[in-house]
Amino acid sequence: MALLEIKNLHATVDDKPILNGLDLTIGGGEVHAIMGPNGSGKSTLSYVLSGRDGYEVTGGEVLFDGKNLLEMEADERAREGVFLAFQYPVEIPGVTSITFLRTAVNAVRQHHGESPFDAMDFVKYIREKAAGLNVSDDMLKRAVNTGFSGGEKKRMEILQMAALDPKLAILDETDSGLDIDALKVVAEGVNAMRSDERGLLVITHYQRLLDYIVPDHVHVLAKGRIVKSGGKELAHELEESGYAEFLEDAA
Amino acid sequence: MPDGSGHMQPYLDQALEGASNLVGSGVDWIDALRRAGADAYGTHGLPKRRDEYWRYTNLNALADEEFRLANGAPAIGLPSLPHKLVAELATYRVVVVNGRLRPDLCALDGLPDDVLVSGLEDLMAAAPARLEPYLGKIIRLDEMPMAALNTAFLRDGMAMFVGDRVVLDKPVHLISITAPGDRPLMVQPRHLVVLGKNASATLIETHITAEGGSSFNNIVAELHMDDGAKLNHFVFQEEAETSVHLSGTAVAMGADTTYDSFVLQSGGAIGRSEIHAYLNGTGGDCRLDGVYLASDKQVVDNTTFVEHAAPGCRSRQVYKGVLDGQSRGVFQGKVHVLRDAQQTDGHQLSRALLLSPRAEIDARPELEIYADDVKCSHGATAGELDDDSLFYLLSRGIPREDARRMLIEAFLSEAIAEIPLEQVAEDFTTHVRQWLANNVGSARGQD
Numbered sequence: 230m231a232l233l234e235i236k237n238l239h240a241t242v243d244d245k246p247i248l249n250g251l252d253l254t255i256g257g258g259e260v261h262a263i264m265g266p267n268g269s270g271k272s273t274l275s276y277v278l279s280g281r282d283g284y285e286v287t288g289g290e291v292l293f294d295g296k297n298l299l300e301m302e303a304d305e306r307a308r309e310g311v312f313l314a315f316q317y318p319v320e321i322p323g324v325t326s327i328t329f330l331r332t333a334v335n336a337v338r339q340h341h342g343e344s345p346f347d348a349m350d351f352v353k354y355i356r357e358k359a360a361g362l363n364v365s366d367d368m369l370k371r372a373v374n375t376g377f378s379g380g381e382k383k384r385m386e387i388l389q390m391a392a393l394d395p396k397l398a399i400l401d402e403t404d405s406g407l408d409i410d411a412l413k414v415v416a417e418g419v420n421a422m423r424s425d426e427r428g429l430l431v432i433t434h435y436q437r438l439l440d441y442i443v444p445d446h447v448h449v450l451a452k453g454r455i456v457k458s459g460g461k462e463l464a465h466e467l468e469e470s471g472y473a474e475f476l477e478d479a480a
Numbered sequence: 481m482p483d484g485s486g487h488m489q490p491y492l493d494q495a496l497e498g499a500s501n502l503v504g505s506g507v508d509w510i511d512a513l514r515r516a517g518a519d520a521y522g523t524h525g526l527p528k529r530r531d532e533y534w535r536y537t538n539l540n541a542l543a544d545e546e547f548r549l550a551n552g553a554p555a556i557g558l559p560s561l562p563h564k565l566v567a568e569l570a571t572y573r574v575v576v577v578n579g580r581l582r583p584d585l586c587a588l589d590g591l592p593d594d595v596l597v598s599g600l601e602d603l604m605a606a607a608p609a610r611l612e613p614y615l616g617k618i619i620r621l622d623e624m625p626m627a628a629l630n631t632a633f634l635r636d637g638m639a640m641f642v643g644d645r646v647v648l649d650k651p652v653h654l655i656s657i658t659a660p661g662d663r664p665l666m667v668q669p670r671h672l673v674v675l676g677k678n679a680s681a682t683l684i685e686t687h688i689t690a691e692g693g694s695s696f697n698n699i700v701a702e703l704h705m706d707d708g709a710k711l712n713h714f715v716f717q718e719e720a721e722t723s724v725h726l727s728g729t730a731v732a733m734g735a736d737t738t739y740d741s742f743v744l745q746s747g748g749a750i751g752r753s754e755i756h757a758y759l760n761g762t763g764g765d766c767r768l769d770g771v772y773l774a775s776d777k778q779v780v781d782n783t784t785f786v787e788h789a790a791p792g793c794r795s796r797q798v799y800k801g802v803l804d805g806q807s808r809g810v811f812q813g814k815v816h817v818l819r820d821a822q823q824t825d826g827h828q829l830s831r832a833l834l835l836s837p838r839a840e841i842d843a844r845p846e847l848e849i850y851a852d853d854v855k856c857s858h859g860a861t862a863g864e865l866d867d868d869s870l871f872y873l874l875s876r877g878i879p880r881e882d883a884r885r886m887l888i889e890a891f892l893s894e895a896i897a898e899i900p901l902e903q904v905a906e907d908f909t910t911h912v913r914q915w916l917a918n919n920v921g922s923a924r925g926q927d
Contacts, residue, residue, distance in 0.1 A: 279875050282867070307877035319872040323890025332886065333876035340877070372890075389876060 230295050232257045232428040233397055239288035239453075240277045247273040249453035250289070255397070258425040262439055263432045264464060265450035266472040271432045272316065274450070275401040278430075279313040280306045294396065307333075308340035310396035314386040314403050321373040326385065329373045330355055334392050358391040362418045380411035387418040398422070399430045404438035416441030436468040451475040487525030488543050491666065492518060495632035498549065502635055504604040510634070513616040517631025520621035527625050536810040536842040537752055537781045541724060547666035547696040549633065550578035554659050556690055558585050561655070562718050563907035566684060571653035572597060574638045578659055579667035581636055585655075594643030597652060600670055601636035611639065614674050614704050618732045618758065623785075627728040630700040633668035637699075640683075644676035644706070651682035651712075651901070656699070658723060660692035671701040677734075678708035682901065685713075687727075687747070689720035696724045703731040703739070707761060710738045714904045716911075719747035721778070728754045735761025735790070742899050743770040744908050745780050746915055752781035752810075759786070759793040759821070766795040769899075771892050771908065773915045774807035774839075781810035784828075788821035788851075797828035800895045802888055803839035804919050810842050815856060817849040824854040832862040833891055835920065885916045 233255040240248040247270045255261050265271050277284045278291065280303030291298040298306060321329070334354075335345035346354060355369065362384045374382050383403060390398050400419065404412055419442050423429065431442055439447070439461065447463040448455045449472070456475050457463070495518055504510035526543055527534035558575060561567040574597060575585035581599030588597050596603075603611060621628040638654055658667055675681060689695060697719065705711060711731075719725045725748040731739050745751045757766045772780040780803075786795045801809045811830035832841035845858035865887050873883035892912050899905040 281871050281875075302880070303871065303874040304877055304879050304883070307875055313875050315872070315875075319868045321869050321872065321887070321890060323893045324886055329873070329876070329886075332882065333873075333878050336877040336879060336882070393877065 231255060232294060234292040235289070236291075237289040238277070238286065238291060240273060240284055240286050242273060242284055246287075247453055248277065251450075251454055253448065253455060255428040255430060257428055258423075259446065260423065260429040260431065260442065260444045262444035262447045262464060263430065263450050264434065264436070264447060264467055266476060267434065269450045270453040271434075271450055272401055275313055275399050275432055278399060279303060279311060304336075307393070308337050312390050312393055312395035312398045314390060314398065314400045316402040316405055318374045318382040318386055320375045322375045324373050325370055326373050327352070327355065327369040330369070330389065330392055333389070337393055355388075355392060359388055361421060362388050362391070363414055364388050379406035380408070380414070383407055383411065383415050384418070387415055391418065391422060396426065397428045397430065399432065401432045402434065403431070404433060404435065412438065413441060436464040439464045449475055489522055489525050490543050490546070491629060492522055492632065494549050495629065499632070503601050504608060504634075507608050509612055510604065510608065514632055514634050516616070516621055517628045517634065520628035521625055521632055524622070524625040524628065533783055533812055536808070536812070537750060537779055539724075539750075541750070542696060545664050545694065547664040547694070550580070550665055550667050553577035553580040553582050556657070556659055558655070559657065559688065559690060561686060562688065563686070563716060563911065565903035565907045566653065566686070569651065569653070569903050571651045571684065573653050573655065575655045575657070576637060576669055577657045578665070579636055579669040581638065592646055592649065594646050595648060596639070596641040598639050599636055600639045600672060603639045610641070611672065614702065615672055616702070618702055618704065618730045619700060619728070620730070620756070624728050624754065624756070626698055626726050627700045627730075630668045630670060630698050630728070634670055635668070637670040638672070640673045642675045642679040642681050645678045646676065647679070648681040651684050653684045653686065656685065656687045656697075657690055658688070658695045658697045658719065659690035660695040660722075662693050664694045664696070665692070666696045666698070669697070669699045671699070673701065673711070674704045675706060675709035675711060677706045679706070680710040682712040683714070684904065685715045687715070687717045687719055687725060689723050689747070694722045695720070697726070699727045701727070701729045703729065705731065705733050705737040705739060707734040708736045709734065711740070712900060713739065713741040714899065714901065715741070715743040715753065717743065717745040717747050717751050717753065718911075719751065721747070721749055721776070723748045725751045726754075727752065730756045730758070732758050732760055733764040733766060736763040737761065738765045740767045740900065741769065742904070743782065744772070744911065745770065745782070746773040746911065748778065748780070750779045750781070752783065754783040756785045757787070757795070759788050759795065760790055762790045762792045764790065764793040766793070768795070768797045769895055770799045771895050771912070772799070772801040772809060773912065774801070774809060775804040775919045776807060777805065778807040779810065780807070783810070783812040784814070786815045786826065788815070788817040788824045788826060791820060791822045791824070793821065794825040795827070798895055798898075799829070800831045800892055801841070802833045802835060802892065803841060804835040806836070806838045808840045808842065811860065812844045812846070813858070814846040814848065815858070817847075817851050817854055817856065819850040821851045822853045824851060824856065826854070826856040828858045830860040831891075833888060834862060834864055835888075881920060885920050888916055888920065889913065
């Protein structure tokens, strides 16, 4: 059984069709990249999969571990193991990062019948995960993403991913706003999480990120559908040729 | 009772009936003060919606139901207080039940020299001359009709004097208990605080209601701060939902004084905190902050008037509230900068979170400036929880109701974090959490 099966998915935002019959299957341990021009539906796909309000599914189905993902609320999907790394992580003044992380991790643990971490145990748990990502104790004490640099925000996203240990991680334009050094740190964090069970869906406009997080499969998304699939070499072809041919083909 | 001009003056009769039998009666200035209160209230009448500062808070309940003045303090013991850390804090404790001092419940041992904490009535009997320079001197009766009514009933409450240069070693905790019987009860407590030059004190007030019927609590506090004095003032207003709680505070600030006030209101059918701060000397620093929580049909009103009369003073106001059900919040804040008050730095901000489509906030920040070299700003925001923030928390697996509570608490915690006394800040936070646990439940997801 595949980890994620998307079949003929249609979705609208404000009654405007954005996804128009998207098919995609991701198996455990696979890394898939979705590339596409602006407006092709990349971010919509990430929000539809993570259950954001305002993204209406008008057709098709999505099975996650064999379960109907679309019937679940956003928080339940997350507890079941879907993780979205945001393109623009949200600043939440007044909530410290450590409290936020502990609340999230404990919600997931309890969902799986595990006992929640107390404050002391959680500090140990999160420090271990944070070390490799260059996330300092100071960052953990600050309010969530508040006043963080672009690099700090993305490192915090990957730390959340590591802490929540999802089955499927969707990375939405994770490279945006990062210089090359920050990108390397983030990519190493992601690569450290590759495993035989976990699926990764990397959404990106540029091929650059895929030099560091090397995908098994690359798909081109245009006008709300997958119009071409291939191996990692497809990303390089796109870098050369651009997206123009797909825009015309899909029209 | 109508006087022909369309004014309603309920309770004036009760004040006039009792006045001749009160302590202080026969002392000219006290007689004159009570009379001035009765006159001002009689002229103005019960505030109506036509009154500029009562537009959003309707006192018809006080005309519809007749509240009777409490007849002494019932012999109740000290109830357990709703805030644990402050209750355990070492303080000088003053307990007022139904507007009357209860000496047996007070704990005033070890007060430093040159500090007096007493019942107002006791002091009025023993040494009225000590009160004369202060009592009734800063309340503007024509601008505060309910304070005028309180003045007509002037009798008892707390009097506190802190001498020059005395730094009070422990906070004074004033516990005000309204203990209604089975008929509608009225109390009119009056408090006076006088800080000498460079004196420093912390005053914590707790307002609670004992079990019983409806009550009307009309409180006035006058705070006199001589040059260089510093007062931290924290108020917990947690009266019962059967209570009308009106509080009027006036603070006269000398040169280089610091007044730091934080009011938490979550009680009362109607809860109003009205603070008038008069910055009379250069270099004064006035901070008025508050948090309010309301549900059902509660009305919570924060009204402030900050008068910059001297140059080089600073005032800051931040009021934040959360409104659920059909509750209403009111923020009326006026910063009044007189012609001589150059280099005034005045800011005010009102922010409200509306958790229900039927909740309402009326916010009216106001600046009136006659000096030309000032830095002033004001603002008001009102809205629902931020969708992006909520989705971010949901996407991490945090259940929706927990996520909503976290965001609301975060919104308020920014204000509470400014409280300089840790136990007060923690108790306020605990109170907010309990309120959220009771009010933000799984049946209410509407965002």
